[in-house]
Amino acid sequence: MKTNLLLIVMLALGLSTFQAKAQTTVYAKNSDISDNLDLRAVASIFGESANLQDFERRLNDPKYQISNLDLNGDNDVDYLRVIESVENRTHVVIIQAVLDRDVYQDIATIDVERDNYNKVSVQVVGNTYLYGANYIYEPVYHVAPVIYTSFWVTNYRPYYSSWTWNYYPTYYYAWRPYPIYRYRNNINVCINVNNNYNYVNYRRSSRAPILYESRRSYGYEKMRPNNSFSQRNSSVKNRYELDQRRVASRESNRNNNVYNSSNRGNSNRVSSTENRTTANRTTNRNYAENRTNSNRTNRSNPGISNSNRENPVRVNTPAKTETSPRTETRRNYNENNMGSSRGNTENRNNTQRVAQTQRTEPARNYQENRRSTESRNNVSRPQAPQRSEPQQRSAQESRGNQGSREASSPSRGGGRRG
Template identity: 65%
Template sequence: MKTKLLLIALVALVFGSCAAQSQTTVYAKNSDISDNLDLRAVASMFGESANLQDFERRLNDPKYQISNLDLNGDNEVDYLRVIETVEDRTHVVIIQAVLDRDVYQDVATIDVERDNYNKVSVQVVGNTYLYGANYIYEPVYSVVPVIYTSFWVNNYRPYASAYYWNYYPTYYTAWTPYPVYRYRNNINICINVNNHYNYVNTRRSYRAPVMYETRRSYGYERMRPNYSFAQRNSNVNNRYELDQRRVASRESNRNNYNTNRNYNANRTSSSRPVSNENRVSNRNYAENRSSADRNSNTNRSTNTQRYESRDNAPRTENTPRAVSRDNNPSRENTPARTQNTQRAEPRNTNSNENRNSENRMSRPSSSPRNESRGYSENRSNNENRTATARPQQNTQRSEAPRASQESRGGQSQRDNNAGSRGGRRG
């Protein structure tokens, strides 16, 4: 088991190293050495410097981080030193990267020349090995740089940096180079937007190239002779054309993206009407269904109201039955009830009252609630009246036998008196 685990770990390490190598190769193809130092930022810093010593400090200040060059591959940004050569009214400022002991590589030069009319021209020229042939920026400063006043003075001494390999100023601290895309995004902060940086492909001064050849350093070119800009980019002449090609490729990619986006938008818009029609049809179907449900609900509510009105309405159909029951002549003419003539009277009165109550009930009222209320009140009144009438009938019934007994007793006494009288007479 342990051997299997070790084999798996080794295989994973091998694949991880292969993936890392593939990533580094892709990263190298997408970038160039010239991407690590923007000459427009160099020209901007030159116009803001007081003298060449201040200019060298600005180039290597960790606060600005103008450079991102690591030519010797030690994972530290190379220190850039500044040296100068002067002839009459022409100054050539050379920027060199310190790679090793007594090994330097020229990065760019700044040609400063004053004509007979005291007009100063400045050109920042990129090194041919790093930037290609005739890669030149000509800055136009919005304010006259202070550094001009330090060039044309009496007893002027050309500037030469005092720093070399492993001997740097105290303000300098080496930093790890950033990825190229981050450097491109951050370097724009260091470029003064008030100035103009015009690209040109010819040098103004004819003395500057000759003066430069006397102080030239090419240590990196010797280490990698087959890695010049012309060999790295065979389709373009210099860095400016490379930038133009990149811009064109970006625009083409953007146009392709926009066309694809428009195509997708048109495709989705062409497919949207059908879905909208379906939505409209579904919406109409839902509205019709909801209206049908509403109609059914209204019909149900009307039916329920009808049933409730029928339940709450007074039942006048039963009133003739009560009248016929009270006014039935067969019941009044029965021989069982002929003796109690007074018994029928309260029923007649009750029947009249019932008729009056029925007539009251049969009258139309303003609302079913009042009808039900009147009906319940009449019914309670009728019950109270019938309850009061029944004890009267009972009293009349009890009084009638008493009257008959009294009449019978009186008649028997009369017979007895008559017999006694006859006996006496006889």
């Protein structure tokens, strides 16, 4: 029973794994075969390797995924093997794709040569069938690679990979090729930016091409003789010119997109401005026509009431009355204002005059009454006859004597009492 359960579980796991693998299959849509292996990345890992065996390991390490080539079309990235041809101070490292049993295709070569002054030059040369003629990168490393020390030693034996079809190292497993845009994003991380990768169109070594011919493999070229770079891209010479044309086309497309977007924005603005202007003109024209028609109607029919002011929704109804009543009203109002101001001024002056007359008249009446009262008193009271001077003097003397007598009388009485 337990054995049956284990078998069922294993079958279920196998089916689920197979379905997931079938669903995650991604087919590479290549714009060109040469897009699947960047020679700058090859030059970068070559400078970081300790020897050619380490270099081959880095080329096929699933962790780096330097290559995206699938030349045999089995939906797996091809294994890249490394072989070498040596003569004196010249080393030619050949990178080959393993396509089938005893079927290989050259991808690129690395020419390493030391001159009489012990100066080492390195050139990564792309295969003519894949990359076009004279597609060469010359790296300049910021630090001298360690791999140089392994080339010029006594009793040096050229490297020759022992791996072949269906016989691969344990660290390697085939992976599905990625779309080009994903491969480019991945490979940019693998390129050491501290180095310089200069493009040149000539080979420095005169011995390297001769050594290469002795180890050349072209299995893919035999299968597809009409699929070379010159036939795939007849308008350009090699991959470098193809990249330059791509950059130019991208820039032109970007400029066209910017220009079209700006034109769209400007056209929308212009159209909206024109629509607003047209609408304003139409509104002003209708308003002017309605105003003119209303003025004409009011002039021809002065008996029309102003009740149309209460209906602003209708456009054809006159919104304003004729201007002549307004001017007359304003004139009457001004005249009334002037008349009222004049009347007020006259009233104020009259009031001041009346007040002044009222103030002066009581003073006159008071004086006149006083005078009349005095005259009446004078009339009612008879005037006393005037005395003569002798009489006045005798009267005064008599008065004085009488006073002295009255003053002396108390003193007399007092003497008698005492």
